Amino acid sequence: xxxxxxxxxxxxxxxxxxxxxxxxxxxxxxxxxxxxxxxxxxxxxxxxxxxxxxxxxxxxxxxxxxxxxxxxxxxxxxxxxxxxxxxxxxxxxxxxxxxxxxxxxx
Amino acid sequence: xxxxxxxxxxxxxxxxxxxxxxxxxxxxxxxxxxxxxxxxxxxxxxxxxxxxxxxxxxxxxxxxxxxxxxxxxxxxxxxxxxxxxxxxxxxxxxxxxxxxxxxxxxxxxxxxxxxxxxxx
Numbered sequence: 001x002x003x004x005x006x007x008x009x010x011x012x013x014x015x016x017x018x019x020x021x022x023x024x025x026x027x028x029x030x031x032x033x034x035x036x037x038x039x040x041x042x043x044x045x046x047x048x049x050x051x052x053x054x055x056x057x058x059x060x061x062x063x064x065x066x067x068x069x070x071x072x073x074x075x076x077x078x079x080x081x082x083x084x085x086x087x088x089x090x091x092x093x094x095x096x097x098x099x100x101x102x103x104x105x106x
Numbered sequence: 107x108x109x110x111x112x113x114x115x116x117x118x119x120x121x122x123x124x125x126x127x128x129x130x131x132x133x134x135x136x137x138x139x140x141x142x143x144x145x146x147x148x149x150x151x152x153x154x155x156x157x158x159x160x161x162x163x164x165x166x167x168x169x170x171x172x173x174x175x176x177x178x179x180x181x182x183x184x185x186x187x188x189x190x191x192x193x194x195x196x197x198x199x200x201x202x203x204x205x206x207x208x209x210x211x212x213x214x215x216x217x218x219x220x221x222x223x224x225x226x
Contacts, residue, residue: 042218045216049214055206087151091209094165100150
């Protein structure tokens with residue numbers, strides 16, 4: 001099983017600032033990585049797939065980068081709707097998720 | 107509108123069974139791999155199972171192998187999860203999810219989820 005580790009667990013950011021979330025895989029997953037956003041009481045929403053491709057309807061302020069074992073999700077100029085929990089997920093092997101990073105208002 | 111709607115959750119007895127259903131609409135269901143993903147209360151996400159477009163291939167996470175069965179009926183645009191030999195650790199919200207057409211095992215459409223509680 002490929003273990004996904006996200007950091008930090010909680011990120012406190014002011015509206016309008018940049019948020020940078022990290023995800024590390026226990027072995028290479030190539031570019032087979034997705035990012036999801038989940039708000040309380042809601043289903044997850046796909047943001048990024050193939051490490052850097054934005055899903056349909058995702059704004060340009062959301063970007064993904066990385067390959068192999070190290071990945072980053074960047075949200076430039078945080079808006080109120082961006083405060084949520086974010087999960088990374090690899091699908092190079094049987095899919096596994098990270099434990100999540102909560103982005104909260106500073 | 108592309109939509110997935112789950113049903114069938116509720117209270118199950120340890121060792122008992124439940125059957126979850128997922129009704130798909132707004133897209134060509136038979137063209138997509140489909141998955142079940144679960145989330146225990148206050149916890150992260152766990153992929154449970156998925157099934158190929160024609161049902162010829164099915165895959166499961168180790169913890170449910172031999173107990174859960176995923177199936178689909180393309181004529182009814184429906185996905186199912188038969189859950190047998192339930193355990194307390196199966197307690198979770200179960201989401202039906204569509205696999206991305208360009209990235210199988212990345213999930214681009216999710217249902218609202220159905221809660222399964224296993225308790226005596």
